């Protein structure tokens with residue numbers, strides 16, 4: 001008696017959809033701590049750029065820009081910590097700069 005083997009190849013295509021959502025939660029108080037600022041020459045509140053951005057309601061990119069242009073104090077070890085003292089001082093100044101920049105743009109595009 002012959003054995004009939006039937007090979008049925010069933011192709012299963014399984015699609016798995018994974019939805020990734022990233023939630024960045026900052027516990028209060030925001031990760032800032034006292035550290036020595038070489039410019040202030042004292043212990044001041046310092047924070048990583050992402051926390052500093054939240055504290056000053058600006059963007060992380062803006063914080064890095066201020067660091068790169070030496071407008072704010074910072075220490076660089078394995079990561080950057082910015083001096084919140086200098087950031088607070090520059091904040092009002094940058095608001096003025098922002099206004100001037102916008103005015104200039106208005107003039108240019110008028």
Ligand SMILES: [Zn+2]
Nearest residue numbers: 037040073083
């Ligand atoms: Zn400082």
